[in-house]
Amino acid sequence: MIVITGGAGMIGSIIAWHLNTKLGIDDLIITDRIQHEDQWQNLVHRNYIEYLDKDQLFDFLEDNTEVTAVIHMGAISATTERDFNKLVETNIHYSQDLWAWCAEREVPFFYASSAATYGAGEKGYNDASITGLRPLNGYGYSKHFFDQWVLKQVADHQPTPPAWAGFKFFNVYGPNEYHKERMASVAFHTFNQFKETGTMKLFKGTKAGVEDGMQLRDFIYVKDAANVVAHFLSASFTANPAPNGIYNIGTGQARSFKDLATNVMTSMGQAPHITYIDMPLDLQGKYQYFTQAEMQKLRDAGYKTPFTSLEDGVKDYVQNYLLKEDPYC
Numbered sequence: 001m002i003v004i005t006g007g008a009g010m011i012g013s014i015i016a017w018h019l020n021t022k023l024g025i026d027d028l029i030i031t032d033r034i035q036h037e038d039q040w041q042n043l044v045h046r047n048y049i050e051y052l053d054k055d056q057l058f059d060f061l062e063d064n065t066e067v068t069a070v071i072h073m074g075a076i077s078a079t080t081e082r083d084f085n086k087l088v089e090t091n092i093h094y095s096q097d098l099w100a101w102c103a104e105r106e107v108p109f110f111y112a113s114s115a116a117t118y119g120a121g122e123k124g125y126n127d128a129s130i131t132g133l134r135p136l137n138g139y140g141y142s143k144h145f146f147d148q149w150v151l152k153q154v155a156d157h158q159p160t161p162p163a164w165a166g167f168k169f170f171n172v173y174g175p176n177e178y179h180k181e182r183m184a185s186v187a188f189h190t191f192n193q194f195k196e197t198g199t200m201k202l203f204k205g206t207k208a209g210v211e212d213g214m215q216l217r218d219f220i221y222v223k224d225a226a227n228v229v230a231h232f233l234s235a236s237f238t239a240n241p242a243p244n245g246i247y248n249i250g251t252g253q254a255r256s257f258k259d260l261a262t263n264v265m266t267s268m269g270q271a272p273h274i275t276y277i278d279m280p281l282d283l284q285g286k287y288q289y290f291t292q293a294e295m296q297k298l299r300d301a302g303y304k305t306p307f308t309s310l311e312d313g314v315k316d317y318v319q320n321y322l323l324k325e326d327p328y329c
Contacts, residue, residue: 001027001066002233005054005098006074008032010177011112011169011225013042015071017329018226020047023234029067031057032074036179041328054094061101069233070102072111078183079116079139080282091142096149103159108236110229113147113246115170115218115291116140125218126294127168127248136286147246154244163236163244167229170250170293173260174222174313175321175329186257187219187314190264191322199273200261207289212276213258216290218250221313224305225249231303242301250293251307263311267318 002019006012007030019025028048033055034040043051052060054074061067076090095111102109118125119134130148135141147166154160173185180188190200202213228249235242258274265272279287308316321327 001029001049001064001068003029003031003057003061003067003070005031005057005070005072006112007046007048007051008034008039008042009073009077010042010174010180011172011222012071012073013046013176014174014222014226014329015073015229016046016048018223018230019233022227023230029060036181039179042176042179045328058097058101067105067107069108069110069236070098071229071233072098072109075112075143077114077139077180079137079286080182081137081139084138084142087138087142091139092146092149095146099150099153099161099164100159102161102164106162108163108233108241109161110165110167110232111146112143113166113168114140114143115168115248115250115293116288117144117147117168118288118291120288121290124294125248125250125292127246127297128294130246136288151246160244163232163241165232165242165244166246167225167249168246168293169225170218170220170248170291172220172222172225174317175327176222178327185219186260187264187317188322190261191268191318194265194268194270194273199275200265201275201277202257202261203279204276206279206284210289213261213274214256215287216254216256216292217288218252218254218291218293219260219310219313220250221308221317223316224251224307224313227305228298228303231305235302242303245297245301247298247301248293248295249298250291250295252293252295254290254292255310259310260314263314264318267315268323
């Protein structure tokens with residue numbers, strides 16, 4: 001029995017899709033705190049045993065001896081969240097409690113970190129070390145704090161899960177992100193804006209040397225992100241689990257927002273049209289102009305599957321989901 005927290009979220013629900021459809025695993029416990037009125041639809045195509053509110057999980061786990069792994073994707077993921085107390089409670093303390101439970105019960109534990117921990121990228125995007133990172137917002141700091149806490153548990157020889165990994169997800173896009181509103185990917189926003197207005201608004205190049213729309217990010221298709229998690233999960237059930245550690249989950253290739261938006265519009269069968277706008281004040285000084293994951297550590301850990309190209313990922317997303325009457329995976 002596998003627990004997936006945040007299982008009604010974008011990445012969590014696609015991990016459940018991967019386990020259902022690629023690995024034939026249906027004995028799942030999905031936990032979340034559904035707040036968007038349509039988010040339940042991320043679950044309609046899933047096979048699982050039970051759905052629990054996030055506050056019910058620890059009561060469920062208290063006397064449970066059948067859980068074989070915990071995949072912890074649940075979090076406040078909005079980079080604009082201003083209530084740091086909420087971030088501490090949800091992204092730090094809840095994660096620490098799950099880690100402790102898995103360590104005590106000797107259950108593998110896999111959790112979502114974030115590329116937001118790298119801040120503006122002054123130290124690069126190398127997952128070999130997290131020393132000296134300076135996140136740009138409270139969300140990024142909450143994820144960085146938990147990464148630091150985990151490594152301190154290991155360094156201090158405190159109890160740890162038998163297999164564990166933290167995943168620094170870069171810019172994930174794809175189906176089942178529809179509830180994320182402002183925090184949804186530029187691919188999703190492009191589809192909707194272009195469909196409604198005939199153009200897509202992208203930020204002007206407000207930083208020296210950055211042309212309009214040419215801010216660069218490491219975009220990863222959500223199905224690839226789920227495949228990485230499933231790889232570590234499957235390995236944890238063997239005699240040769242993947243090395244414990246914190247890993248980047250990107251493609252290793254930065255692409256521009258202009259590239260992403262253009263591919264969405266062409267996948268819709270339309271000629272692209274982009275309008276450039278000023279960056280909102282609440283993002284200025286807190287915006288990543290470039291991200292590109294260093295991927296060697298993941299490859300050395302045994303993950304050899306090629307990542308989906310931006311062109312192919314966007315095409316699958318648009319044509320097999322966004323353009324369908326039922327867009328849910």
